[in-house]
Each structure stands twice: as structure tokens, then as C-alpha cells.
Amino acid sequence: QQQVKQSPQSLIVQKGGISIINCAYENTAFDYFPWYQQFPGKGPALLIAIRPDVSEKKEGRFTISFNKSAKQFSLHIMDSQPGDSATYFCAASRAGNNRKLIWGLGTSLAVNP
Amino acid sequence: ETGVTQTPRHLVMGMTNKKSLKCEQHLGHNAMYWYKQSAKKPLELMFVYSLEERVENNSVPSRFSPECPNSSHLFLHLHTLQPEDSALYLCASSQLATDTQYFGPGTRLTVL
Numbered sequence A: 001q002q003q004v005k006q007s008p009q010s011l012i013v014q015k016g017g018i019s020i021i022n023c024a025y026e027n028t029a030f031d032y033f034p035w036y037q038q039f040p041g042k043g044p045a046l047l048i049a050i051r052p053d054v055s056e057k058k059e060g061r062f063t064i065s066f067n068k069s070a071k072q073f074s075l076h077i078m079d080s081q082p083g084d085s086a087t088y089f090c091a092a093s094r095a096g097n098n099r100k101l102i103w104g105l106g107t108s109l110a111v112n113p
Numbered sequence B: 001e002t003g004v005t006q007t008p009r010h011l012v013m014g015m016t017n018k019k020s021l022k023c024e025q026h027l028g029h030n031a032m033y034w035y036k037q038s039a040k041k042p043l044e045l046m047f048v049y050s051l052e053e054r055v056e057n058n059s060v061p062s063r064f065s066p067e068c069p070n071s072s073h074l075f076l077h078l079h080t081l082q083p084e085d086s087a088l089y090l091c092a093s094s095q096l097a098t099d100t101q102y103f104g105p106g107t108r109l110t111v112l
Helices: none
Strands: A004-005 A011-015 A017-024 A033-038 A046-048 A058-059 A060-065 A072-077 A086-092 A108-112 B004-007 B011-012 B018-025 B029-035 B046-050 B055-056 B064-070 B073-079 B087-094 B107-111
Touching: A004 B064, A011 A017, A017 A033, A017 A086, A017 A108, A033 A060, A046 A058, A046 A060, A046 A072, A072 A086, A072 B029, B004 B087, B004 B107, B011 B018, B018 B029, B018 B087, B029 B073, B055 B064
Parallel strands: A011 A108, B011 B107
Antiparallel strands: A004 A017, A017 A072, A033 A046, A033 A086, A058 A060, A060 A072, A086 A108, B004 B018, B018 B073, B029 B046, B029 B087, B046 B055, B064 B073, B087 B107
């Protein structure tokens, strides 16, 4: 049973376009929702994260939208650049339980020049 | 060195070999993690060490044996592995009671 479902599995976007990756979760106890970015040959790195008390968080070209009632959150990459080509993972965790992150399967993003 | 480092970056071993993966964090963190990353699967948390004590072992086979001699170092000892154990093994660290985990570049393991 996958607790965090991520889609799409892969995404191709033109330079300057908007990339949108979606995640849905099941456990209403989750209270922390990060997005990680992973380049080939590197480990995942935290990109941006949100907590359920806000519906949106923006950092530069990256925005998380959070819908608590629908139990969904999404990553929007505005003005996508070839350097954004990477694999993106959503995750979720809750207090206690060693703050264990529950991961989505990942989205491979390719931004064409 | 900065961040989280892992050695070796690539490892090929036979099923009867014994090898060890090493992780070192230079961030002053007090929690360390081993993950397994396989294609088309979510990241699998294997072990968690908090203040040098193992606090989580997610039903990992005994052929994987972790060791945390101090808060900066984490090892994963491997013996009699199976071909299905071939994967990218990632180490991460964090500060207890915070949410952000910092990952190393991983060790690409191939079991022949």
C-alpha cells in the first residue's frame, strides 16, 4: 500500500513552460510535506517544503500548493529551465515515528531547450 | 569535505564477498539514516540511528549490518548479498527534532 502517490512518472516540458507534479497522501496525521530534487549521480536534496497550516509556499520559481481537504499537494516550477531536468520526489512525515519520510515514486522531468 | 560523503561511490561484489559502505557527515547532526534506492520503487528506509543508537530497523535482512561508532560516521557492512540487492545506497543525516534530511551522493552497488 503506497501512502504517497506521485504523478506523473515522467514529464517533458519546453523551456519557459510550467512543470506541475502532483502528490496525494492518505494519512491525515502527516504534517510535513517536502519536495526533493535529485540529479544523476547525486543524492536527493531538499527543494522546498510545506506544512498544513498554509495553502501555498513560494521560493523563487518553485511553488508548493497544498489542499488539505483533498489530501493533495503539488509542485509548480515556473519558467522551467534545462537545468531543472532532474528527478523530483514528494514525501510526507508526521511527528514522532522518528520523523520517518514516506516517499513518492518520483517524477523524471526533462526540460527541452 | 562538506555535507555528507559516501565511499566508495561504486562497488561491484560477488555474492560471497564481504564489503562495507562508509558514510561521514560534516554537519554536526545527531541522526543518520541508510536508504536503498531502486528503480521504480519509493526510497526504502533501512536503518535509523539517533544519538548513535539504532532506533529503527525496517525488516532489513541480516546480510545488511549497520554500525554507528560515533555521531559523524555510519557504516553498512555487507555479506552474502543477492543480485536483487543491487541498488543505490544512500546515507542521510539530520538534526533530531528537525525535518530536513541531508543526503550523500550514494554508493552504486552491483551484486554479481
